[in-house]
Amino acid sequence: MQLQRYQIPVQKINHIFISHLHGDHYLGLMGLLFSMHLQKRTSELHLYSARGLDEIILLHLKYSKSVLNYNLIFHSFDPTQSALLWEDEALSVETIPLIHKIPCAGFLFREKIKPRRIDKDKLQDGMMLQHIASLKSGMDIIDDKGNIIYKNEDFTLPPRPSLSYAFCSDTAYNESLIERLKGINLLYHEATFMEDEKDKAKETMHSTAADAARIARAASVTQLAIGHFSARYKDLDPLLAEAKAIFPNTSLAIEGETFELEA
């Protein structure tokens, strides 16, 4: 329903990453899978989760006697180990072990190093397409005799920065995250409570807004988004203030908000 409300093109989603099997983190999935089916999806869908999700989904399908129009590919992972879940030439997705009541992992989305950019003002007549492709990949253009015709740095600009995003929900305060999150551009970190409910946070294996900010500061991330607030907080400004006091570049991760990654 939220995907629809925010006009996310559902059929373009090919990979879904589930952090853990608490209801608030995956109960909408079954409805989404059926919706994709009703909307005539045919391309395969990859689901990444700790063990159990496959069993649950197959049981739903069994009792509804449903055969989906598309293939579901289950990728079960061990949330206690960091692992590469997926990559292509542009992006990789790794798990981040979190500390919670049940097996739980965050996800680190990292762009790979991008090609150099052609400086269009410097393009010359006689340059061929394969010259441009080679320049983009960082090479100089050399003739038969080994002489440099086009020197890379004369024609290209450095690549755009590779951006990274980490999603960490749900987790107790966990300093071992710091090393994994070093220098990433956007960190989503849960902040279920405020510091005055520190004991409650410990007991339920959640974090406070200050905890999230401490991790962000220690990992020198560019920006922090906090979310997963307890329903007890009707006003979220105090949570934001608590985090900002420690890590100023913090925002509230409100549903429907868009975050621009900052290099």
Next chain:
Amino acid sequence: MQLQRYQIPVQKINHIFISHLHGDHYLGLMGLLFSMHLQKRTSELHLYSARGLDEIILLHLKYSKSVLNYNLIFHSFDPTQSALLWEDEALSVETIPLIHKIPCAGFLFREKIKPRRIDKDKLQDGMMLQHIASLKSGMDIIDDKGNIIYKNEDFTLPPRPSLSYAFCSDTAYNESLIERLKGINLLYHEATFMEDEKDKAKETMHSTAADAARIARAASVTQLAIGHFSARYKDLDPLLAEAKAIFPNTSLAIEGETFELEA
């Protein structure tokens, strides 16, 4: 979410009846069960369904390592047989076998015969509480010698009518329903399609608006509410018109509407 939107007091729900295990008919249940838990429910909750719901819910609970604060009591029934699921002194709930792609049952909610009403204008000095209780139950009041002191009909009015409601979703057109639904006050009957999609209705084992109205007319129900409309119908008025042409006292069962049962 809809219960919340329409301010239905969730914790007063003690019995939930699931017609069949297609996603649009039960996928919200798991979230409701967890919400009841978070809202500190302690009283037991009775779930009525075909086999499978118990297995699905227990698997969700297993992987979320959840122990609910309250007891879930599963009542599995065979949807191919009509059966009494529940009764107390005021109400009974029976299943109505339906014809659908998977085992599916409707539910018939029937008030029992109500006590006679005391005619307050006729009350006399000297009447005791037990006299009034006996009069309500339909008895005359007799003295030691067998003489009638208070004749029932002099002091009471007939009971209010006992009302009945049947929920029939999802089902193909099924004339064997008529006998079961004879004279009920409100029939909810699915109307997924219109007559021009009759073939589609047959193929998917659903009904048309006209089908629903034919059942209502043949069973002489007081009023009909149609629902479960295919998403293809943006405007529901033609569905209503199609049903009304056959059974005039028809309404659209729009979420959030309240239906007053008519005697």
